[in-house]
Amino acid sequence: MTTDATRPSLVEPDFSGMWSVARLGHEKKWWSKFMGSIALSMYIYSWMGGLASPLFILVLVYKQYFMVSALVISILALSSLLPIEPQPWICRFYMKYGAHYFDGGSSMCFEKKPDCADNEQPAPIVVPAHPHGMFAIGYWLASGVRFRAVQDIHDEKVKEEYVGHGAFEFWRNKPPRLGLVVDILIYTPVLNLLVIRLTGCMAAVSSQSMKKIMKTGTNFGFLPGGFDEATIYRKGENVIYIRNRKGFIKYCLQYGYRICPAYFFGECETYNNLFYSHPDNQLMTKIKNWFNKNKIPTVLPMGPYWFSPFLPFGDTGIHVVYSANTRCEHIENPTKQQIDECHQWYMNEISALFDRHKW
Numbered sequence: 001m002t003t004d005a006t007r008p009s010l011v012e013p014d015f016s017g018m019w020s021v022a023r024l025g026h027e028k029k030w031w032s033k034f035m036g037s038i039a040l041s042m043y044i045y046s047w048m049g050g051l052a053s054p055l056f057i058l059v060l061v062y063k064q065y066f067m068v069s070a071l072v073i074s075i076l077a078l079s080s081l082l083p084i085e086p087q088p089w090i091c092r093f094y095m096k097y098g099a100h101y102f103d104g105g106s107s108m109c110f111e112k113k114p115d116c117a118d119n120e121q122p123a124p125i126v127v128p129a130h131p132h133g134m135f136a137i138g139y140w141l142a143s144g145v146r147f148r149a150v151q152d153i154h155d156e157k158v159k160e161e162y163v164g165h166g167a168f169e170f171w172r173n174k175p176p177r178l179g180l181v182v183d184i185l186i187y188t189p190v191l192n193l194l195v196i197r198l199t200g201c202m203a204a205v206s207s208q209s210m211k212k213i214m215k216t217g218t219n220f221g222f223l224p225g226g227f228d229e230a231t232i233y234r235k236g237e238n239v240i241y242i243r244n245r246k247g248f249i250k251y252c253l254q255y256g257y258r259i260c261p262a263y264f265f266g267e268c269e270t271y272n273n274l275f276y277s278h279p280d281n282q283l284m285t286k287i288k289n290w291f292n293k294n295k296i297p298t299v300l301p302m303g304p305y306w307f308s309p310f311l312p313f314g315d316t317g318i319h320v321v322y323s324a325n326t327r328c329e330h331i332e333n334p335t336k337q338q339i340d341e342c343h344q345w346y347m348n349e350i351s352a353l354f355d356r357h358k359w
Contacts, residue, residue, distance in 0.1 A: 010269065010317040013104065013107070013317060013359050015107070015109065018110065018111060019111060019166055020110040020170070021109050021110075022162055022167065023106070023107040024095060024096055024106050024141075025097075025101070025102060026104060027105075028100070035097040036098060037101060039097035039101070043094065043135070043194075047185070053072075057073060076189040076190070079189070079192070087199075088148055088152045090198045091145045091149035091201075092149040094199070098141050099318075101311075101314050102316055102318055104317020104319070105318075106141040106142060106317065107142070107318075107319045108142045108146060108167065109319060109321045110322045110324070111322065111323060111324040111356075113170070113324075124217040125260050126252055126259055127260050127261075128248060129222070129264060130223070130224070130225055130350060131233070131239065131263075131264060132223045132226060132227075132229040132233070133267040133268065134273065134299060136223060137267065138267040138320055143176075143221060144175065144177035144201045145177075145199050145201045146163050147176070148201055150163060151177075178201060178220040180203055180205035180210065180222035181203075182226065182227070183206055185202075203220075214254075214257060221262070222248070225240055225241040228241040229241035230297050231275075231298050233273045235268065235271060235273065236269065242347055246339055246340070253330070253338065253339065254331065257328065258326050259346060260323060261326075261349050262321065262353075263350065264320050265319045265358075267318065269316040270318075271301040271303055272303075273300065274300040275299050317359075321357055323349060323353045325352075325353075327349075
């Protein structure tokens with residue numbers, strides 16, 4: 001077991017031995033925390049505000065503020081109907097300044113050049129990543145949004161700053177600009193505009209949507225733990241939910257996807273979860289599982305600031321490490337045994353990936 005005294009630093013991590021590293025936000029400026037707060041607030045509060053907007057409208061109607069409620073509805077509807085193209089400069093703003101919020105910045109790391117990078121006809125790649133955390137900040141800061149951010153950049157040094165020297169080689173110049181999120185977030189007002197549409201990097205994580213994407217051979221990433229993983233979140237503890245997640249394994253086998261596990265170090269240091277309950281509390285676990293199945297997360301994140309409670313703790317770093325060990329098989333009709341075997345490999349590899357670093 002790694003103690004706090006021997007555990008590598010998330011603020012000054014040791015990247016030696018990594019094949020490719022892209023680190024943002026570690027060179028601090030006087031404006032780092034301020035601009036980082038703005039960038040993260042746009043992401044986090046559009047998430048929370050969007051989900052709360054129906055309740056807000058109902059309160060306005062109850063209070064008989066009909067004109068105000070009509071105006072709010074009109075603005076939200078208009079923002080959803082306007083034709084908006086993804087904006088790389090917005091992505092650069094989110095990625096660069098969001099990383100500056102954290103003392104250790106945010107990095108995207110590849111352990112080593114994987115064998116699949118040299119294949120003449122490489123299989124499409126899926127990146128299942130853990131842990132989910134409260135607001136999936138690691139997933140946000142080290143996702144396909146980084147690749148969208150350099151979409152219109154021709155300066156190789158700038159590209160390397162955002163995604164590293166080996167990322168495009170790893171993805172064979174088809175980087176995963178697409179990340180899958182729970183369906184309800186796709187249609188959440190405000191979030192739909194500021195995050196989903198302006199980045200163009202998110203799609204629904206339903207089985208139907210995933211199979212549709214896989215039919216096209218598109219590279220993508222997602223968080224298999226979902227709300228269940230968020231529910232068991234506790235600050236300072238690296239815990240993931242994967243034992244009962246086998247559906248994506250079946251799809252990867254059916255469509256011949258290469259599985260590349262990834263881990264977000266530092267995600268577990270971002271919030272306190274005021275709704276945390278021990279897994280041995282069977283009654284609370286059953287209640288939470290019911291809410292999760294109905295797409296209602298049973299979490300209450302709390303950061304360090306009373307005046308902005310959903311901003312995370314910034315005395316950490318957010319670093320994703322992509323495993324060099326991948327697996328690819330194409331089995332159109334996989335048996336239960338084949339699915340179980342591949343799922344066991346995945347669980348072993350995500351655990352081994354964590355043990356190799358333990359940042």
